[in-house]
Amino acid sequence: MTEIRRLPAAPLHAVEIWSNPAAVAARFAEAGAALPTMGRSGPVLGATLLRVEPTVWLAEGDIAALLPLLGDDGGVTAIGGGVVRFALTGPGWRALLMADGLFDAESRDFGVGGCAATVIAHAAVRLWVEAADAVRVYVPASMAEGMEHHWRANLPLVG
Secondary structure, eight states, X not given: OOEEEEOOOOOEEEEEEOSOHHHHHHHHHHTTOOOOOTTBEEEXXXXXXXXXXXXXXXXXXXXXXXXXXXXXXXXXXXXXXXXXXXXXXXXXXXXXXXXXXXXXXXXXXXXXXXXXXXXXXXXXEEEEEXXXXXXXXXXXXXXXXXXXXXXHHHHHHHO
């Protein structure tokens, strides 16, 4: 059975690199870390980073160690207050995402550790595959009620 759970609020940040990405990558490498590649996620110095855009990562967890590595070439913005996190779990989560979505959630390339930015039911969302049977969805707070209602209405249709 597929389940929809609204997760408790947690710190969430947008990490951006706006200049000199090679230097930033080198500083991360010197610290023993690597920034996840496009569409991938991973643990980085106490935070989980999700690369959802070419120069933007979502960060959950402690971001303190990231700040000095960005230097003047990037920045971090707290966005947790504007985003609601959902967990969709069970065998139907992929079909549920594709109901009124523009993303092929059944793609073999969208496996554990994968992440993406897409639109579902007119809302810009971010996706992170946590496990084979679980995805975390980051929804703008202003769209969260409508998105949850949309998923619950579609749940009987996707099994």
